[in-house]
Amino acid sequence: QSHLYPQNRVVTAQIVVTGVSSAQFSTIDAQNEFRSAVNRTAGVPLNSVFILSYAEVNGNLAVDIAIELIPGLSVNGTGPAFVNMPNPSSVTLSATNLKLTRTGDGAAAAPINIPVSSTIGVVLNFDDGTKRSFTSDSRTHYEIISGEDLAYITGNTVYTNSKSNKIGTVVVLVTFPGSFNNINQTINIEVINLKSLSLSAYPYPSFSGYSSITTLYQVHCTGQYQRATTKVTATLSDNQTFDVTSYSYFSSSDSTVLSFTTVSSNIQIPSTPGTSTIVAVFSGIKSSSLVMNVNQSSVYVTSSQITTSFSSSTFSGVYGTTRTLIVKLTFSDGTVYESGLASAPWITISDVLKFSSSNSLYVNVSSNGVLTLLDNYHSSIVITASTLVCDNRQEVVATSTFYSNLDISAEGDVDLGYSTGLQFTQPTVGGTFDVQVRVKSTSTLSAFFIKIEFDSNYLLAQDNSCSIQSGWQGTFSCTLNDPINRVLIIGSDASSSARGSSIYIAKFTLRAISSGITPISGIIEGLTISTGVSICSTGANACTIRAGAGYVLILGSTAVTRNKNEETYDLLKITHERNILTVEEEEKQQRILLQQEQEQE
Numbered sequence: 001q002s003h004l005y006p007q008n009r010v011v012t013a014q015i016v017v018t019g020v021s022s023a024q025f026s027t028i029d030a031q032n033e034f035r036s037a038v039n040r041t042a043g044v045p046l047n048s049v050f051i052l053s054y055a056e057v058n059g060n061l062a063v064d065i066a067i068e069l070i071p072g073l074s075v076n077g078t079g080p081a082f083v084n085m086p087n088p089s090s091v092t093l094s095a096t097n098l099k100l101t102r103t104g105d106g107a108a109a110a111p112i113n114i115p116v117s118s119t120i121g122v123v124l125n126f127d128d129g130t131k132r133s134f135t136s137d138s139r140t141h142y143e144i145i146s147g148e149d150l151a152y153i154t155g156n157t158v159y160t161n162s163k164s165n166k167i168g169t170v171v172v173l174v175t176f177p178g179s180f181n182n183i184n185q186t187i188n189i190e191v192i193n194l195k196s197l198s199l200s201a202y203p204y205p206s207f208s209g210y211s212s213i214t215t216l217y218q219v220h221c222t223g224q225y226q227r228a229t230t231k232v233t234a235t236l237s238d239n240q241t242f243d244v245t246s247y248s249y250f251s252s253s254d255s256t257v258l259s260f261t262t263v264s265s266n267i268q269i270p271s272t273p274g275t276s277t278i279v280a281v282f283s284g285i286k287s288s289s290l291v292m293n294v295n296q297s298s299v300y301v302t303s304s305q306i307t308t309s310f311s312s313s314t315f316s317g318v319y320g321t322t323r324t325l326i327v328k329l330t331f332s333d334g335t336v337y338e339s340g341l342a343s344a345p346w347i348t349i350s351d352v353l354k355f356s357s358s359n360s361l362y363v364n365v366s367s368n369g370v371l372t373l374l375d376n377y378h379s380s381i382v383i384t385a386s387t388l389v390c391d392n393r394q395e396v397v398a399t400s401t402f403y404s405n406l407d408i409s410a411e412g413d414v415d416l417g418y419s420t421g422l423q424f425t426q427p428t429v430g431g432t433f434d435v436q437v438r439v440k441s442t443s444t445l446s447a448f449f450i451k452i453e454f455d456s457n458y459l460l461a462q463d464n465s466c467s468i469q470s471g472w473q474g475t476f477s478c479t480l481n482d483p484i485n486r487v488l489i490i491g492s493d494a495s496s497s498a499r500g501s502s503i504y505i506a507k508f509t510l511r512a513i514s515s516g517i518t519p520i521s522g523i524i525e526g527l528t529i530s531t532g533v534s535i536c537s538t539g540a541n542a543c544t545i546r547a548g549a550g551y552v553l554i555l556g557s558t559a560v561t562r563n564k565n566e567e568t569y570d571l572l573k574i575t576h577e578r579n580i581l582t583v584e585e586e587e588k589q590q591r592i593l594l595q596q597e598q599e600q601e
Contacts, residue, residue: 091123104162253277363404
């Protein structure tokens with residue numbers, strides 16, 4: 001039986017038949033007769049006998065056959081058979097672990113986890129290129145030939161000697177006595193242990209490029225000291241190192257000078273000037289000591305940077321949105337608080353920094369550096385973070401510049417202008433800018449009537465500049481310059497699918513005619529959702545535009561020269577009061593039309 005096919009229950013053999021030539025054997029009948037003979041002799045089912053090849057050898061017919069055995073089949077018979085077995089040429093050894101430590105040694109404890117045993121694997125290589133596992137073969141013999149005092153072997157598993165404190169190399173020899181006497185191989189397993197525990201201290205909080213420290217100072221005249229994080233490093237006898245800080249316990253020789261919040265905490269907390277010796281214990285092993293000094297001298301802020309970023313340079317959000325500033329601080333001893341004083345919560349922020357806003361009515365900043373968004377602003381906001389003057393040290397200043405831009409918060413409210421950056425771009429006199437109109441409706445928006453107003457002393461609407469936008473697919477009308485300080489936008493759609501937090505419905509263009517700061521605001525006279533509910537309606541139930549109300553800054557000092565279409569501007573302004581009733585009547589007719597359209601829907 002060949003060793004090559006045990007998993008398929010296949011036996012290969014060569015049967016020599018005398019007095020028969022290959023030519024005689026070549027017919028199907030002759031081969032079937034041969035298979036029948038094997039069947040009669042060995043009791044093997046006919047369909048389990050396969051002829052692999054045949055040839056004449058020294059005047060005899062040599063037939064190579066394969067027999068697929070059936071489980072439980074009893075095969076017997078006699079006859080000359082030649083089985084070709086390959087010869088073993090070498091052996092390959094492996095081990096689950098090439099480094100071991102003894103039970104109870106610190107190297108065996110978490111997180112180091114050096115194992116205390118190793119299993120040997122054996123693969124025999126044959127001269128025909130095949131391989132076979134001999135790990136569990138009874139002919140395989142395992143023996144420790146060196147390092148017997150370090151470990152012992154049971155079967156094919158090596159175990160360290162827990163009673164020995166020695167380290168060294170265990171040599172395991174694998175042989176096949178009486179079977180393959182010339183085949184053998186050795187494998188080396190190293191026995192190691194925990195050699196030492198060392199302590200070091202680093203700035204807390206950490207920062208890029210930090211190095212070890214042994215002295216802690218006061219922080220910028222606050223009366224609070226720097227803190228340090230303690231690191232425990234385990235070094236093994238083979239010079240591997242492991243950070244075992246999280247598995248260690250700490251103590252201080254003088255807790256009035258320096259202490260730990262708990263024995264498992266590695267953060268050093270100074271209290272008073274002096275020195276204290278720190279030690280740690282890992283897996284019952286005591287570390288080397290570390291002397292720490294607490295110095296009453298101060299380190300001072302030498303540079304600062306506001307690292308809080310704003311997408312598109314815009315502080316946006318609904319009214320009341322907050323954002324905490326991060327002020328990166330660098331001190332005179334090289335220590336850096338990269339995440340600001342929020343990463344050093346034992347220090348009161350206002351004891352080191354003071355904050356101010358260039359316009360607190362729009363963006364306010366608290367004493368702890370918390371920003372609050374209050375309104376749209378026509379220019380940039382500058383936030384300043386300054387250090388408190390300490391021991392006659394020069395004030396250190398950092399600034400952050402951004403735009404404040406409100407998002408729509410209330411259902412049915414309208415936003416005007418851009419949603420990022422300046423709400424309205426800053427035109428020069430004679431220049432123009434676009435005003436986008438967006439509506440918030442989380443339910444389907446079916447109709448709207450929006451009145452946008454501005455000061456005609458500064459702004460005029462460009463004729464034919466009002467257009468429907470991608471968020472709206474229904475009926476749409478837009479009235480400009482009637483009166484000259486107002487834009488009316490009306491839309492209706494019974495089959496509308498428009499919904500969302502910012503539905504882009506319209507855009508129009510304003511032209512600047514005089515420099516200064518001027519408001520743009522409006523009223524929502526009607527806004528209806530698909531269920532027929534009116535969020536805003538006419539008269540006393542009209543809604544003031546909140547998120548979209550703002551100011552535009554017009555640059556320049558020269559009044560614009562009017563074109564022919566604007567030559568009647570003064571006349572229109574004079575007669576504006578006379579036309580109020582006419583305008584109101586037109587708006588009334590528009591509201592009636594809108595109501596009729598809704599009733600038809």
